[in-house]
Amino acid sequence: MPLIPVILSGGAGTRLWPVSRRAHPKPFMRLVDGESLAEKTFRRALSVAAGGPVLTVTSRDYYFYTRDLYDGIVGEDHEHPFLLEPVGRNTAPAIALAALYLERKFGPEASLLVLPADHLIRDEAAFRTAVDEAQALAARDYLVTFGIHPTQPETGFGYIRKGQRIENSSGREVAAFVEKPDAETAREYVASGDYDWNSGMFCFQAGAFIKALEQHAPDVHEAVTACWAGMDRFRQPLEIPAEEFGQCPAISVDYAVMEKSDRSAVVAGDFGWSDIGSWKAISELYESDAAGNRIHGRAVLVESTDCFVQGDKRLVAAVGVKDLVIVDTGDAVLVADRERAQDVKEVVNQLTDLEDEAAEFHQTVHRPWGSYSVLEDADDCKVKRLVVKPGQVLSLQKHHRRAEHWTVVRGTAKVRLGDREFLLEANESTYIPTGTLHRLENAGTGDVHLIEVQTGDYFGEDDIVRYEDIYGRVQA
Known part of the structure; x- marks a missing residue:
């Protein structure tokens, strides 16, 4: 039976602020080689899909950008489907709807390989070997997770x-799922050799998972079944109805099913896995200099050791410091102790409480x-540089509290202004x-660039x- 990778792409990645923000989260971060985690995950999924489809569960906010990334890898005429969540409800409802979709399309014995979009795997060959082992266990009605051998005590x-070991397999039964421990407990876990990190990747047959969901989380099963009944299953992307999905309990697949089932199994994942969950983890992807410093961008470090510096366009200079993370994105600067990189999420929490847009949006x-890209944001005006891709068109819209001036700097724009249409x-x-009703369109073959100057008393x-x-995006 087929193995269908299911990519889960969502979440804000708050520990990686200011590069990861809600409007452009962690899966879309570009790593040292210039490729994003989302692209790497899609390539990995393709390698195990054996020519079959890859299903992605994401939100409408991320759909178009994700689709464009996929188009750049496999072309625009691919048949890799999307399920779009109207709101986040954690992993159990998302995986359940993916299982329902694939069960109807391929049958109950179709195997799902669930992959978060923001993980890094360095040894692709070892990963495929582990997937083969997991699929074999899934064919025996096991619900399989991938355990990562811990290299250090980790509280995150x-x-x-x-x-015990499962007969005719290198897999093991799951004795227990354990919450994130404190530092002392984490050291005990690592020393015992009895514990693996929970990677958040899974493999199981669609029918077996749905049956386990109905047994162990009937409220989730009932809610996702109602969602499925209300979906238009003959269109792509496949949109999950908001009202029904809003009734789904927000619960992880671990809590809902995996820790309750007596058929949970774990396969060793010795394939260079990282969830890239902090700036400390990001820094370890870079080569260090003789002083232990790792640098991406333009930086000058004087008598400084064991620091990670990532800059955008500006020069970053540091003198006499050690063990720091310094990240400059042009509109925000993060300075943190490397050993407290997990606490960066508290910055986002405070920005959210202050309703500061820096928690959600980048300069671009x-x-x-x-x-x-926002070039200036003042009390009396806001200036943006817009880049409109070929064949794309902005919504027909108007504003109550601002006027706009458009100046084309590259390409030809088609403009609707009231009842008139003309070229700029x-x-x-x-x-x-x-x-005034207005719309902007790029009917050409190259990008259109224009400067937009907003004037008024509110620019939100x-x-x-x-x-x-x-x-x-038109609201009812």
């Missing part, structure tokens, strides 16, 4: 206590049609008064009233 991971924000060439401008993104939108 959950653990799996291994039970990706949209389905392209992107915009490079070095040409137009003015959009407050309350919630002052956009959409009337038509090809990306499905």
